[in-house]
Amino acid sequence: MTLAEFQDLIKKTYHRRDKKRGLDKNFIWFTEEVGELAEGVRKRSKKEITEEAADVLAWLSTICSLSGVDLQKAALAKYGKGCPRCSAIPCACP
Amino acid sequence: MTLAEFQDLIKKTYHRRDKKRGLDKNFIWFTEEVGELAEGVRKRSKKEITEEAADVLAWLSTICSLSGVDLQKAALAKYGKGCPRCSAIPCACP
Numbered sequence: 030m031t032l033a034e035f036q037d038l039i040k041k042t043y044h045r046r047d048k049k050r051g052l053d054k055n056f057i058w059f060t061e062e063v064g065e066l067a068e069g070v071r072k073r074s075k076k077e078i079t080e081e082a083a084d085v086l087a088w089l090s091t092i093c094s095l096s097g098v099d100l101q102k103a104a105l106a107k108y109g110k111g112c113p114r115c116s117a118i119p120c121a122c123p
Numbered sequence: 124m125t126l127a128e129f130q131d132l133i134k135k136t137y138h139r140r141d142k143k144r145g146l147d148k149n150f151i152w153f154t155e156e157v158g159e160l161a162e163g164v165r166k167r168s169k170k171e172i173t174e175e176a177a178d179v180l181a182w183l184s185t186i187c188s189l190s191g192v193d194l195q196k197a198a199l200a201k202y203g204k205g206c207p208r209c210s211a212i213p214c215a216c217p
Contacts, residue, residue, distance in 0.1 A: 107177035
């Protein structure tokens, strides 16, 4: 699945209520998932990291959609040619 | 670009130093980017949201890679069939 397809899937699934909720409240939801990911990381729980990483990505997609940002284009623009600083793969920054 | 390809790209670009840094420090870096995304959201800056969303995704990919998690599989498992709670697209939860 492409990043664009995932962003579109989340938009199709949640856009109506996300739009109604507004960008700020969606950001709070996003950070709630970041906190749950933190718990998974702290506990070294692969199961929790798997579930919460999916949630973080879903809310990140929502923030992008509500802001008119294409997450795939953003990711490719910044990392598509390797490290944004040294332009190398692997990164050769000091 | 698929989610799996993006995770692999980030791994190829940064894995050596990410592994050396360790999961906890990588999580701190991730949250730093979350904070920068917060600033973009607060300012309603599409440019900043675009750049910081890419960074958040990159660090999320790193956390997944260091935890043995396939982000694409995780995202599909949770959202591939619509809302995880009501299984509908669009979500029909009350």
